[in-house]
Amino acid sequence: MGLELVGSETIADASESPLSISGLTVSYGEKPAVFSVDVSFQPGQMTAIVGPNGAGKSTLLKAALGIIRPLSGRVTSYGRPLDEMRARIAYVPQRASVDWDFPARVLDVVMMGLYRELGLLGRMRGQHRARAMACLARVGMEGFANRQIGQLSGGQQQRVFLARALAQGADLYLLDEPFAGVDAATEKAIINVLKDLNAQGRTVIAVHHDLATVPEYFDRLFLINTTAIAEGPMAEVFTPANLQVAYGGRLALAQLGSAAAG
Amino acid sequence: MGQDFVMLSLPPLVIGICAAVACALPGNFLLLRRQALIGDAISHVVLPGIVVGFLVTGVVATWPMMLGAAAAALLAVVLIETIRRLGRIEPGAAMGVVFTAMFAGGVLLLEQSAASGVHLDVQHALYGNLESLIWLDGWGWGALMDAEALRGLPPELPRIGGVMLGVIALTAVMWRALVISTFDEGFARTLGLPTGAIGLGLVAVAAVAAVAAFDAVGSIIVIAMFICPPAAARLMTNRMGWQVAWSVVFACLSAVLGYVLAGYGPLWLGYQNALSAAGMIATVSGAILGLAALFGPCRHRGGAPVENGAI
């Protein structure tokens, strides 16, 4: 396992897309969940992946990261095969994807983010612990370091996952539904952290389902419903016509109304 | 007293402890991965393995049988995984199909070979024969320093001892990767960890431990040690490291108490013959689990969730 240092000095090649997907098709059984998607995410931007339930948002992310196997497609990161760029990518899975009854403390989970740095046998030193604590502080969870993870609320679990990703010190952050089922305070804390990351020049891509907050939280939008519908700056893509294609019918109009009102 | 102990009781005690620890360590991870019953499946297919090992080589010797058992265990694991994926069957049922069918094949082959006049001991495979693993050259504690006497140790001892040390070393080296991929497999994969290989490696280590242990102590203890000490340990603590430590303590405790109760219990009650040590060790581990389930500090799920006010 590599001991390569992961740090901010790697934010170079600003022109290269941190995540570029071409011809990606994934299917569960006989129906494609994601069909022939081509998309290149822009570096240094905050992009939301948006679409209705079952549109393949999470599937796209998981297939891009090699967590599930696609039927076809190529994925590159910063112009290289994704496998070579793992050190620069941090992934925040859906909260419900793990068993929170696992015997671990909050700090143990955050330390998992240091794995690429520590490797299998690297000594855990004071500075590592301090870094993990600092990441917890950034999500407002420093007081919970020794808490058993099963005792956390949904919002707190989500923050712990975000802190683990922060500990990875990556350039590209991929988040799967980070705002699903969390309280308002957590939502605010998370978006602030993401905006900070973005201000430091890091790329943030998040699966999101709340149309009302999309324009406020993100710079760019990727609309998907099985196929790619549109990708671009928020103002250009967040249009009734596009949302109609993605959502079909009344749902989009209703959601759009609430977005306009808010 | 010292001489009797070293000659008759020390080797079985040490062998029992080694077997218990070698099984309990991977058992911790299998438990958390909801694969606790893989130990059950593996120990059932040991029987067909040794029968085939015997039929192929034609001799009743340890190594061919152990190799046969190990091959059967690996075959079972591969078959379970294949059937589960190909047939989209839930893992428990896939295990049930594979290990019962292989066990049935083993019994059938056994009867066939018995019909041709060879006797293989099924009960040995099930209950082991811990009590008979004595050290005739163990003339006293000093024999532990005596190279000549050490050569007379029952061969099961270095075998299971070596396997235990191997399991301990692997657990220590792979610790971080095991913990991360057990807790969050998707995240582990984004770190570049080969989660499939780690999962398979874990089961393979469990299989090796099971085969080495069954040879000395029989397959009942194997199943019990895969599950009971880790399960009891899970109810004692909420931290992975401590859980593994507790499971080792419980495994050793089961081995020692079980052996002593089986060997000396009947004497205390005025009977001559000893009871099955393997069965007693499993029973004691169950009693420990029962106590942990009733009184363990972390026996309940979760705990009171702290709500979002406290940020």
Added chain:
Amino acid sequence: MLWEALSLQLGYNATLVTLGAMMLGVAAGSTGTFLYLSKRALVSDAISHATLPGVVLAFMAMVALGGDGRFLPGLMLGSAVSAGAGLLAVTWMAARTRLAEDAAIGAVLSVFFGFGVVLLTVVQVMSAGRQAGLETFLLGATAGMLWGEAVVIALGGALVLGLVVLLRRPMALVAFDPGYAAGQGMRLRTVELAMMGLALAITVVGLKIVGLVLIVALLIIPPVAARFWSERVGVVVAIAGFFGGIAGYAGAAISATAPALPTGPIIVLMAFALFLLSLLLAPGRGVLAATLRHLRFQRRVHLRQGLLALAGGQPVYEPLTLRLMRRAGLVRADGVATETGRAMAARARLDERRWQMLRSDPAFEAAAARYDGLTPLEEVLTADQIAALDRGLGPEGIV
């Protein structure tokens, strides 16, 4: 000999055992289906291993009372009691502690079995080395079975089968959709208990024939095999019963022909053969059918993607796509599109554009939900509707 066995001409005992095994197989297969569908197949493993201490304790009690320790109904009663205790222990541990059900199953089966082995050695101590013959319960044995025992097994098999037939409706409902069943006012726990109770009864009856290690197979393998053939609960239950019955009948009959063919393993291997056949050959869920379907599907996806790329003037990277397109005559060896390729690409592009139109039109909401990149529009809309769409498309609409 085999024919005589299969046609029940090997004497009363063999005939009774064969019929008993068949009824047991039918009952086990159908009961096991309910367990399998509620994802608790291995509970039966805990039940069966937990019978051992009961068998031995019953033996000891009957000897202590001066009776025949091997009196089958007594041993069956003992095994039922301790299997019931094991079942309770599993349920309690899974419900009251943080341990998952699989851990509870493993713990109960190994500990009860271990305790049973200790008790077996106690019997040996008491009887000063005389064989009690209880070991036959581990692997089952029908050779030398008494007439009375055969009757008990046949009657037991019939009784359990009757109960399964009686309770099949509520059990099917609970296994298939517990939420709905509860909404119908059904008492879930009672029905679940009945399921487990039946599994327990099957274990107890089958113990003497099949042995406690292998009785599990009768509860697991036929249902898993049957599941390949149907998506409907009632049908799966029936097929599982049928498979179980065949395995029991043929297994018992075959084993009656020679002493070195033990009943339990033969029955289990028969069931396993049925499973293998189902796994490979069943239409729909079978491996062969699924593989063919997957390959065809993969081909469709790659061709469609390739055609869309051709139409858009983009390069095709994927080697598999290129190979499939070459084989279909859509591109030449050097990667340039053929006449057919260009025509099909144009069609694919038109189809895709029509879909695009359709998806952006609220009037077609229901049809739009069927979009998956592969379904041809002709399957969803009538020719008239497509013509209407095309009018909106214009001569060369933007994509």
